[in-house]
Amino acid sequence: MPGFDDDDAWQKAVDGVRPLGGRPPHTAKPRPVEPPPRVAPAPAPPRVVEVERVVEVERVVEVERVVEVERVVEVEKVVHRVARVEVEVVTQVVIPLAALLDERGVEGPERPRVLAAMAEAPLSGVIEATDAQVARELLDRHLALRCDQPECAAPHAVTIEVPRARCEACGGSDLDRDGARVRDACAAAGVRSILIVGGSPTYRVVLERIFPAGGRPKVRLIPGDRPRTADKARADLAANDRVVVWGGTILNHATSAPYRGANVITLSHRGLSGMLRQLAERLGSKG
Numbered sequence: 001m002p003g004f005d006d007d008d009a010w011q012k013a014v015d016g017v018r019p020l021g022g023r024p025p026h027t028a029k030p031r032p033v034e035p036p037p038r039v040a041p042a043p044a045p046p047r048v049v050e051v052e053r054v055v056e057v058e059r060v061v062e063v064e065r066v067v068e069v070e071r072v073v074e075v076e077k078v079v080h081r082v083a084r085v086e087v088e089v090v091t092q093v094v095i096p097l098a099a100l101l102d103e104r105g106v107e108g109p110e111r112p113r114v115l116a117a118m119a120e121a122p123l124s125g126v127i128e129a130t131d132a133q134v135a136r137e138l139l140d141r142h143l144a145l146r147c148d149q150p151e152c153a154a155p156h157a158v159t160i161e162v163p164r165a166r167c168e169a170c171g172g173s174d175l176d177r178d179g180a181r182v183r184d185a186c187a188a189a190g191v192r193s194i195l196i197v198g199g200s201p202t203y204r205v206v207l208e209r210i211f212p213a214g215g216r217p218k219v220r221l222i223p224g225d226r227p228r229t230a231d232k233a234r235a236d237l238a239a240n241d242r243v244v245v246w247g248g249t250i251l252n253h254a255t256s257a258p259y260r261g262a263n264v265i266t267l268s269h270r271g272l273s274g275m276l277r278q279l280a281e282r283l284g285s286k287g
């Protein structure tokens with residue numbers, strides 16, 4: 001409407017005015033309820049958005065860094081645990097093994113040969129053994145340090161060849177000469193039979209050669225890892241003039257314990273030759 005650009009003023013002006021043609025009079029129209037003004041969020045200046053994005057990236061990087069640090073700490077813990085286990089293994093197995101090889105007189109370049117032999121049966125049990133005594137017995141039974149003389153051979157054991165002076169059978173001496181000393185001492189002492197308790201089956205083979213069946217003295221060997229009942233031990237003591245308990249070799253307490261008495265001789269020399277020399281001396285002193 002020309003002249004009225006204000007809606008209110010127009011309504012006021014026409015209020016009650018009856019238009020022509022009998023139409024109802026104008027009334028003031030109720031004012032439309034205006035919707036609350038829409039508050040549009042103020043657009044963030046682009047610089048702020050950029051800063052927020054950078055802050056978010058930094059936060060993610062920091063979280064990843066913390067996760068990475070935690071992962072490294074975990075890995076370090078595992079490495080530490082593994083190192084500790086290795087130390088324990090070294091303590092339990094390798095150090096006693098070195099000591100056991102020292103006990104047996106395995107030295108220098110013989111050591112790698114013995115260790116290589118442990119990769120396979122019958123010596124592999126030494127590596128798995130957690131008990132030093134078990135490892136010692138396995139070495140006693142299955143490892144032989146022998147010279148190159150055929151009569152010293154240990155056919156049932158892993159043999160490491162050593163100089164004659166260190167041969168566990170002859171010790172560099174003449175076994176027949178040592179056997180002859182024992183024979184002489186036995187003859188002088190009236191000893192006709194000897195039972196040796198201890199040693200490995202390989203020593204038995206050598207003894208059978210030195211003291212052939214049917215000769216004097218009659219020499220028999222009971223391996224030191226066979227338990228012996230008190231009854232059998234009594235029978236052995238009754239049947240033999242002397243019983244030698246050979247402590248320098250494989251000898252379980254259960255095997256040696258039942259042997260007690262005046263005709264029991266305890267010897268400690270490891271090698272067969274040394275044992276025979278000791279035996280000759282002891283028989284002589286009893287003579």
Ligand SMILES: [Zn+2]
Nearest residue numbers: 147152167170
């Ligand atoms: Zn020998």
